[in-house]
Amino acid sequence: MSSEGDRDLELPPISYVWRTPVRRPKRAKWEIPDPTDSRKLTPVMRAKLQRIVAKAPEVMVKITGKTKTVAHLKSHLEYITRNGELTAETETAAVMHGRQGLHDIQERWADDAELDGSRRRDGPLSHNIILSMPPGTDPVAVKDAVRAFAIETFGGEHDYVFVQHLDDEHPHVHLTVRSLGYDGRRLNPRKADLATWREQFAGELRLRGVEAEATPRRTRGKVRKAERGVVRVIRERGDMPRVERLSREEIVKESRGGKRSTRPWEAKTRERQAMIRKGYLQQAEELQVSHSAADRDLAAQVLQFVADMPELETKRDYLLKEFAKAIGKGGQPLPREDKERKKGPVR
Numbered sequence: 286m287s288s289e290g291d292r293d294l295e296l297p298p299i300s301y302v303w304r305t306p307v308r309r310p311k312r313a314k315w316e317i318p319d320p321t322d323s324r325k326l327t328p329v330m331r332a333k334l335q336r337i338v339a340k341a342p343e344v345m346v347k348i349t350g351k352t353k354t355v356a357h358l359k360s361h362l363e364y365i366t367r368n369g370e371l372t373a374e375t376e377t378a379a380v381m382h383g384r385q386g387l388h389d390i391q392e393r394w395a396d397d398a399e400l401d402g403s404r405r406r407d408g409p410l411s412h413n414i415i416l417s418m419p420p421g422t423d424p425v426a427v428k429d430a431v432r433a434f435a436i437e438t439f440g441g442e443h444d445y446v447f448v449q450h451l452d453d454e455h456p457h458v459h460l461t462v463r464s465l466g467y468d469g470r471r472l473n474p475r476k477a478d479l480a481t482w483r484e485q486f487a488g489e490l491r492l493r494g495v496e497a498e499a500t501p502r503r504t505r506g507k508v509r510k511a512e513r514g515v516v517r518v519i520r521e522r523g524d525m526p527r528v529e530r531l532s533r534e535e536i537v538k539e540s541r542g543g544k545r546s547t548r549p550w551e552a553k554t555r556e557r558q559a560m561i562r563k564g565y566l567q568q569a570e571e572l573q574v575s576h577s578a579a580d581r582d583l584a585a586q587v588l589q590f591v592a593d594m595p596e597l598e599t600k601r602d603y604l605l606k607e608f609a610k611a612i613g614k615g616g617q618p619l620p621r622e623d624k625e626r627k628k629g630p631v632r
Contacts, residue, residue, distance in 0.1 A: 297326050298567035299334055301560075302504050313484060326568075333498070334568070335583060337505075338590040341498040344487045345417040345457075346479060351409035351464075355395045358410050362391055365448045365459040373448045374432065376440060390446055394463060409464045412472055416486055417457035422495060424449065424456040430489035431458040437485060442466045504561060506594030508554050558597050565591045 296318055303315060315333050319325040326334070352358040366373050369384040381390055394410070416431050428449045439445050444463040449456070464472050474482075483499035490497040502508070565587055572584035 295324055297324055297330060298564045298571070299326070299330065302564040303333070303500060311481065313481075331583070334587070336496065336498045337500060338583070338586040339496075340590075341496040342419045342422065343505075344483055344490065344497050344499050345415070346483045346486055346499075347415050347417075348474060348479070349413045349415050351413065352411045352461075353409055355410070358394055359391045361411070361413060361461065362387060362394075362446070365450075365461065371448050371450070373446050376435070376443070376445045381446070394444070408471070411464055412462050412474065414460040414462065414482075415457055416460060417455045418490070418495070418497065420454040420456075422456050423493075424451055426490060426493040426495045427456045428458055429493055430486060430495070431460060433489045433492075434482070434486045435460055435462075437489075438482065442468070443472060503557060506558065506562070506597070508558065508597060555597060562591055562594065 296316075300316060314329045315327070317327065317329070319327050350361075352361050362373075363369075365371070366381075366387050369382075369387040373381040373386060373390065375381065375390070381387065416427075416434070418427050431447055431449075435445055435447060439462055443466050445460060447458050447460040449458045462472060466472065480499075480501070487497040487499040569584040569587040569591075572580045572587065575581060575584075
């Protein structure tokens with residue numbers, strides 16, 4: 286873990302852009318300053334900057350849920366192995382085939398769960414993680430990277446099993462980790478851990494020849510969160526999520542009243558985005574005065590990256606634009622609002 290003195294060093298402008306809002310237990314390699322001049326780009330920092338401005342594919346590492354009962358655990362293992370049709374691999378490198386292999390995993394984990402008298406009734410038996418890459422990525426490299434990631438992150442500490450799925454355009458692997466560790470402590474991942482896991486997974490992919498990055502959404506100029514799975518399901522069945530319906534109704538009310546209420550977090554989002562873009566521009570300025578042609582070329586790429594950043598648009602900005610567009614066409618501003626009110630809130 287880094288000392289406070291290390292963190293207080295004046296680092297290159299770009300280092301502050303990449304930092305996450307949560308304090309991580311371990312410093313990332315790109316946070317380690319140059320020993321001779323802390324404001325210089327280290328080779329690791331430079332390589333990361335080059336990947337970002339080249340828009341290298343972003344990895345996804347997501348905790349999809351927890352299992353809290355033996356029955357739930359069995360159901361989950363049946364799902365990720367497609368009832369034993371897909372091969373599973375464990376922390377001991379054992380390859381489990383077919384229904385018998387699935388049965389062996391279920392029996393071992395179920396026995397462990399029943400013998401664990403210290404677990405709370407609602408305590409998780411396992412944490413279910415999915416690691417994914419964009420379409421077109423070599424699935425063999427993805428699986429090999431997940432194997433290496435699991436060994437590095439959980440090896441010697443937790444039981445785990447992983448299965449690759451190839452029935453989706455995004456090559457991905459389901460990794461299920463037993464909550465109880467060998468030392469008796471339970472796995473309790475935080476946001477900082479997820480940030481670290483993403484970087485580790487991206488690093489393993491790069492070692493296998495796959496360009497990959499793991500940056501916070503905001504460092505790429507994006508402020509709107511991706512839609513949650515449950516929201517997509519609600520939308521796919523033709524309904525409107527309750528939160529969105531209420532947001533739309535609020536915007537209609539504000540627009541009719543000629544007044545828009547302020548949101549403190551929106552102001553902070555805009556301020557943060559301004560600082561992020563300023564950090565990129567400051568780094569570009571420092572690269573532009575370099576005697577190295579490669580540095581000046583990288584500066585040009587950074588400037589283009591900033592110019593290509595999406596317009597800052599919050600969820601409310603999006604809904605306001607949608608409202609204005611509907612009014613401009615002479616239609617109903619929110620055609621589904623009355624329909625949703627009749628049906629009642631969808632949760």
